[in-house]
Amino acid sequence: xxxxxxxxxxxxxxxxxxxxxxxxxxxxxxxxxxxxxxxxxxxxxxxxxxxxxxxxxxxxxxxxxxxxxxxxxxxxxxxxxxxxxxxxxxxxxxxxxxxxxxxxxxxxxxxxxxxxxxxxxxxxxxxxxxxxxxxxxxxxxxxxxxxxxxxxxxxxxxxxxxxxxxxxxxxxxxxxxxxxxxxxxxxxxxxxxxxxxxxxxxxxxxxxxxxxxxxxxxxxxxxxxxxxxxxxxxxxxxxxxxxxxxxxxxxxxxxxxxxxxxxxxxxxxxxxxxxxxxxxxxxxxxxxxxxxxxxxxxxxxxxxxxxxxxxxxxxxxxxxxxxxxxxxxxxxxxxxxxxxxxxxxxxxxxxxxxxxxxxxxxxxxxxxxxxxxxxxxxxxxxxxxxxxxxxxxxxxxxxxxxxxxxxx
Amino acid sequence: xxxxxxxxxxxxxxxxxxxxxxxxxxxxxxxxxxxxxxxxxxxxxxxxxxxxxxxxxxxxxxxxxxxxxxxxxxxxxxxxxxxxxxxxxxxxxxxxxxxxxxxxxxxxxxxxxxxxxxxxxxxxxxxxxxxxxxxxxxxxxxxxxxxxxxxxxxxxxxxxxxxxxxxxxxxxxxxxxxxxxxxxxxxxxxxxxxxxxxxxxxxxxxxx
Amino acid sequence: xxxxxxxxxxxxxxxxxxxxxxxxxxxxxxxxxxxxxxxxxxxxxxxxxxxxxxxxxxxxxxxxxxxxxxxxxxxxxxxxxxxxxxxxxxxxxxxxxxxxxxxxxxxxxxxxxxxxxxxxxxxxxxxxxxxxxxxxxxxxxxxxxxxxxxxxxxxxxxxxxxxxxxxxxxxxxxxxxxxxxxxxxxxxxxxxxxxxxxxxxxxxxxxxxxxxxxxxxxxxxxxxxxxxxxxxxxxxxxxxxxxxxxxxxxxxxxxxxxxxxxxxxxxxxxxxxxxxxxxxxxxxxxxxxxxxxxxxxxxxxxxxxxxxxxxxxxxxxxxxxxxxxxxxxxxxxxxxxxxxxxxxxxxxxxxxxxxxxxxxxxxxxxxxxxxxxxx
Numbered sequence: 001x002x003x004x005x006x007x008x009x010x011x012x013x014x015x016x017x018x019x020x021x022x023x024x025x026x027x028x029x030x031x032x033x034x035x036x037x038x039x040x041x042x043x044x045x046x047x048x049x050x051x052x053x054x055x056x057x058x059x060x061x062x063x064x065x066x067x068x069x070x071x072x073x074x075x076x077x078x079x080x081x082x083x084x085x086x087x088x089x090x091x092x093x094x095x096x097x098x099x100x101x102x103x104x105x106x107x108x109x110x111x112x113x114x115x116x117x118x119x120x121x122x123x124x125x126x127x128x129x130x131x132x133x134x135x136x137x138x139x140x141x142x143x144x145x146x147x148x149x150x151x152x153x154x155x156x157x158x159x160x161x162x163x164x165x166x167x168x169x170x171x172x173x174x175x176x177x178x179x180x181x182x183x184x185x186x187x188x189x190x191x192x193x194x195x196x197x198x199x200x201x202x203x204x205x206x207x208x209x210x211x212x213x214x215x216x217x218x219x220x221x222x223x224x225x226x227x228x229x230x231x232x233x234x235x236x237x238x239x240x241x242x243x244x245x246x247x248x249x250x251x252x253x254x255x256x257x258x259x260x261x262x263x264x265x266x267x268x269x270x271x272x273x274x275x276x277x278x279x280x281x282x283x284x285x286x287x288x289x290x291x292x293x294x295x296x297x298x299x300x301x302x303x304x305x306x307x308x309x310x311x312x313x314x315x316x317x318x319x320x321x322x323x324x325x326x327x328x329x330x331x332x333x334x335x336x337x338x339x340x341x342x343x344x345x346x347x348x349x350x351x352x353x354x355x356x357x358x359x360x361x362x363x364x365x366x367x368x369x370x371x372x373x374x375x376x377x378x379x380x381x382x383x384x385x386x387x388x389x390x391x392x393x394x395x396x397x398x399x400x401x402x403x404x405x406x407x408x
Numbered sequence: 409x410x411x412x413x414x415x416x417x418x419x420x421x422x423x424x425x426x427x428x429x430x431x432x433x434x435x436x437x438x439x440x441x442x443x444x445x446x447x448x449x450x451x452x453x454x455x456x457x458x459x460x461x462x463x464x465x466x467x468x469x470x471x472x473x474x475x476x477x478x479x480x481x482x483x484x485x486x487x488x489x490x491x492x493x494x495x496x497x498x499x500x501x502x503x504x505x506x507x508x509x510x511x512x513x514x515x516x517x518x519x520x521x522x523x524x525x526x527x528x529x530x531x532x533x534x535x536x537x538x539x540x541x542x543x544x545x546x547x548x549x550x551x552x553x554x555x556x557x558x559x560x561x562x563x564x565x566x567x568x569x570x571x572x573x574x575x576x577x578x579x580x581x582x583x584x585x586x587x588x589x590x591x592x593x594x595x596x597x598x599x600x601x602x603x604x605x606x607x608x609x610x611x612x613x614x615x616x
Numbered sequence: 617x618x619x620x621x622x623x624x625x626x627x628x629x630x631x632x633x634x635x636x637x638x639x640x641x642x643x644x645x646x647x648x649x650x651x652x653x654x655x656x657x658x659x660x661x662x663x664x665x666x667x668x669x670x671x672x673x674x675x676x677x678x679x680x681x682x683x684x685x686x687x688x689x690x691x692x693x694x695x696x697x698x699x700x701x702x703x704x705x706x707x708x709x710x711x712x713x714x715x716x717x718x719x720x721x722x723x724x725x726x727x728x729x730x731x732x733x734x735x736x737x738x739x740x741x742x743x744x745x746x747x748x749x750x751x752x753x754x755x756x757x758x759x760x761x762x763x764x765x766x767x768x769x770x771x772x773x774x775x776x777x778x779x780x781x782x783x784x785x786x787x788x789x790x791x792x793x794x795x796x797x798x799x800x801x802x803x804x805x806x807x808x809x810x811x812x813x814x815x816x817x818x819x820x821x822x823x824x825x826x827x828x829x830x831x832x833x834x835x836x837x838x839x840x841x842x843x844x845x846x847x848x849x850x851x852x853x854x855x856x857x858x859x860x861x862x863x864x865x866x867x868x869x870x871x872x873x874x875x876x877x878x879x880x881x882x883x884x885x886x887x888x889x890x891x892x893x894x895x896x897x898x899x900x901x902x903x904x905x906x907x908x909x910x911x912x913x914x915x916x917x918x919x920x921x922x923x924x925x926x927x928x929x930x931x932x933x934x935x936x937x938x939x940x941x942x943x944x945x946x947x948x949x950x951x952x953x954x955x956x957x958x959x960x961x962x963x964x965x966x967x968x969x970x971x972x973x974x975x976x977x978x979x980x981x982x983x984x985x986x987x988x989x990x991x
Contacts, residue, residue, distance in 0.1 A: 050899035050922040051881075052806070058895055061886045121881015121896065121923025124732070128861040128880055135736045135862045135878075143860040143884050205854060205980045206890035285825070358892040359814065359845065360825025441851040441957075441983040442968075445776065449958035453774050457938035566991065570963025571782065571971055574950040580938030583963065591950065599787055599949065601834050604813075607794030 039377010059363035067346030078227015079105035080190030087183035107386035208283035224261035310340035459577035496536035771869035785951035788835035795946030803901030847893030848984030855885035
């Protein structure tokens with residue numbers, strides 16, 4: 001009963017915290033709310049008319065939604081890069097960052113699930129997918145694996161930080177015996193969610209662009225670059241706007257993680273490009289389409305040729321200690337790396353899988369306004385969730401939020 | 409540290425085990441569909457379905473050629489002016505004389521070339537109710553495939569087996585197949601070129 | 617609860633009272649829904665039981681989630697509670713609006729409700745199949761006033777369907793395409809077609825990427841040949857493997873079918889199909905009423921809804937009756953051959969054994985039951 005009371009008080013307190021803030025904070029939250037409303041409006045159009053209001057067709061049957069889903073799974077998985085050093089290797093430097101990282105993972109996962117639901121043709125019969133209620137095609141369908149690992153990871157990433165914050169809220173120390181097993185599990189789980197998501201595509205013999213053993217590892221490498229890059233940016237913002245102390249040392253260590261991952265990612269990219277273009281086969285056509293266009297169809301060219309130079313530039317900048325240690329350059333490189341990987345792993349990965357189609361037909365894909373609206377709405381939802389979580393967590397960690405046993 | 413690494417090892421083993429266990433997903437006992445056909449067709453009992461209902465209203469005759477026994481549509485009752493001898497009471501040469509209006513004026517022979525084929529290559533001038541082979545044997549109109557098969561032996565083989573031509577009724581037994589002249593006009597056996605059929609409300613409208 | 621022999625939840629809208637529980641149709645516990653209200657508020661536990669009963673009914677036969685887990689009454693756990701509230705919540709909007717309206721719309725609402733929460737066709741018993749088919753026929757009648765016939769015929773013993781396509785014969789007339797659209801009630805707006813005829817250049821082999829599958833000129837065009845593709849009803853279908861809810865499966869007679877009502881519309885099967893065999897209803901499919909083919913099968917050409925997959929079924933409504941699919945029947949050149957692969961005397965078997973046959977993308981191991989051959 002006491003726990004429940006504490007929980008109620010926590011919810012009330014955190015509600016107070018998230019509804020109060022500076023003018024800038026209110027503008028930010030107001031903007032996110034507005035974007036979410038726009039997204040909901042667009043989604044209502046989509047619900048009414050069907051997915052025909054999107055740019056997807058029978059030829060390119062997955063688009064912006066699944067692209068973002070794929071990318072965000074990576075962001076979510078990247079929280080592990082902070083969890084492992086903190087909880088398992090007991091590296092104190094990461095301690096402040098880890099809660100933020102896990103909050104980010106939660107937000108990313110919520111966005112993932114929202115993107116999947118937005119992509120469904122029949123959201124009203126989604127209960128068919130709930131194990132027990134519907135028919136769950138486990139273990140044959142990789143999508144069911146994905147449902148399990150994503151929800152499991154969401155659960156882990158909610159419970160672990162919640163436990164720690166809950167203890168801190170009561171002014172107690174969190175018991176490592178309780179959360180360390182969960183943290184270790186979440187390390188494996190994070191690798192799992194991203195590998196499984198890669199397998200989702202990798203296992204399709206129909207799509208040679210995806211049916212490639214490097215896809216899974218490359219997913220991991222790019223995730224461990226883009227995710228922590230985002231965490232660096234977020235930490236920088238938090239450091240700027242709140243009293244939450246994040247030391248330079250922490251940022252530097254995360255930057256190191258980003259660097260190594262970006263380098264590995266680049267090596268894999270080179271390996272992939274070599275395979276596709278040194279001895280091109282019929283199966284290299286998708287890569288040709290992506291990088292050079294096929295038969296005059298070249299919608300993805302501007303995207304990929306933005307992504308590749310940004311990727312290379314960011315990796316080079318990060319590689320030099322001197323540049324990396326300069327916060328401005330670090331933030332800049334993290335930003336362009338994030339953008340580059342978003343393009344590469346979103347659009348650059350999903351759309352060419354369908355182009356050319358199974359019989360070599362080239363039908364291009366351009367997202368429509370409705371699709372973009374829903375996408376922005378979901379990103380706003382993610383940012384909103386993250387802001388709420390982060391504000392509460394920071395409040396507790398700074399000691400501003402404490403359970404007051406004043407009623408008795 | 410010790411215990412955590414043990415835990416890591418154990419869970420790794422578990423994951424690998426699960427992966428191996430679940431990857432055996434092909435519960436089918438056959439390696440390919442041909443193997444399946446062979447195995448499952450071994451004790452073929454026949455099916456309860458029949459095409460007979462779909463053959464109602466079509467007069468058929470049963471033929472047996474090269475080990476294949478099947479139905480083909482009767483031909484003679486489909487020819488409007490059969491029997492031919494109702495008009496062809498005199499030899500051809502006599503009928504072509506004089507001022508009588510020409511019959512069959514619309515028939516053009518576009519079948520092989522003039523050197524190879526004319527009317528009497530197939531029609532028997534001495535008995536117009538029958539066809540005749542190149543060796544002078546008579547062939548019934550109902551069995552006209554025997555005439556075609558003299559030259560088109562490859563097509564004949566395919567037709568008997570079922571690779572050439574079309575079924576009437578359904579796929580279910582008894583087999584009933586169209587005969588040569590049901591698709592090919594014997595005088596102009598080639599298929600005409602034409603515009604593709606497209607049933608599509610919108611496209612049709614756009615085109616109009 | 618109703619003691620009638622139904623296993624889905626009946627709303628009892630046209631009957632006077634609910635004799636067991638205090639729930640009204642929409643599932644609200646207090647205040648009632650729409651016009652009528654409950655006097656007594658229920659306790660949480662009462663509501664829980666009512667909701668559970670409401671969602672699963674008295675019958676303990678397999679349907680919906682029971683099909684998989686086959687749980688006994690005593691194993692009622694949290695997920696069942698979840699089920700009940702989910703069912704009730706989703707149905708509330710639907711039904712509460714129709715409380716005041718006519719009997720017909722009540723019946724319609726009831727059918728919609730039962731249809732929304734029925735199980736997967738693949739796992740239904742024959743009776744359940746018949747029930748859902750009856751509901752669908754009745755629903756169509758209520759909506760349009762027209763009577764359709766819908767079959768739920770199962771696969772025949774000793775039948776495995778196969779198909780052969782003669783590349784030498786096809787002239788590209790596309791009679792098959794148009795017959796298919798007519799037969800299978802495909803959406804006219806999006807011009808959905810299961811069959812694609814690829815026009816290829818002579819002397820270049822099978823160059824699909826340079827082929828035209830949307831030609832409109834006099835055919836056969838000089839120096840070209842034609843090859844048709846559709847769903848190949850693979851014996852090892854990747855699309856079936858990947859479906860997260862088993863809404864698509866291979867029947868015993870080899871047909872790969874979709875339960876349109878079970879499909880969640882994730883389009884994973886579409887990505888998994890190497891043969892472009894699947895189509896998605898991006899918007900509500902529309903067929904002018906006078907063009908609707910009223911001879912239907914649950915797994916075949918019945919009317920689809922928006923947001924679900926569909927595909928060629930070898931015209932299951934025809935083939936299970938012994939007929940040829942519409943494309944085979946429509947082909948004027950005899951390029952299409954269909955039959956029972958298990959029957960040693962069938963024409964399809966003769967083609968496989970005597971002609972040089974091949975299949976597309978055989979290296980993928982999908983084992984299509986659709987062969988190509990030449991004269």
